Amino acid sequence: MNVFGRGFILTLFLTVIAAVGGTWIGARYIYEQRHQPSLHEFVHDELKLSAEQRRRLGVLEQDFAVRRRAREAELRSVNAELARAIQMRHEYSPEVKAAVDRFHDAMGGLQNETILHVLAMRTVLTPDQAARFDERVAEALTESAL
Template sequence: MTMQVTRRHIVLALLLAVLAGSLGALAASQWGSADERPSIHDFLHDELTLTPEQDAALDRVEEDFAAERQRLEEELRRANARLARAMEEEHRYGPKVSAAIDDVHGAMGELQKATMRHIFAMRELLDEEQGRAFDRQISRSLTGPQRE
């Protein structure tokens, strides 16, 4: 018995690939990278010696960001759902699919911008020495493992 590949199969495969990629990117940003370096939050709490005041202020910054991140991740899920609908409607790379992809990219961009604002808000809580260590950790997190 042979199976004929139809447009519907192709669209479904493309949709699954887009969704898997989006979810993978979110998971990677949440749970760190494969090289097992600590997350930024783990680094702040475990590697830096924070004062009780810094620790309390950091908790507030993290709570504020958690709510914003949840809202932005929900918008990204909605944008992915719009992309899925557009793909089902057009069955090709048409104007609806193109616009939906732009929506997904916009939602991803807003999430990244909010994350950067959060990174800088955390950095503002640190003293000069802590800030330098934080900057090195951020650089390592953004560039991946360095080969010597």
């Protein structure tokens, strides 16, 4: 093999290695930037809760799970209603507008339930835990705005 052939193969090999390495590094960076623990994971894994706090949070979480499932069922129902309204006339009819408004009301209800749950969770925490919790909540609420 001549010098040109070896140089070409070496360049090709180094290019493939650089591409694979760059892709791997980029994927790891993006994953780490995007993989914030959920608020639930943060509270349970990073705040060093006492047994009593875990018990009280468990009660709050069970109660919220019931309310959340009900709100999510309401959202599915309203979505089905919206689909039927669109299928009726294939335009932004009064029925579609009413279904959209009901969807917004249901989504707002779920958001209110979630906020009430988050605030209830905060009452279980010590002042130091609450300060860290507040920072995490603020990050979660503003990260999509960045």
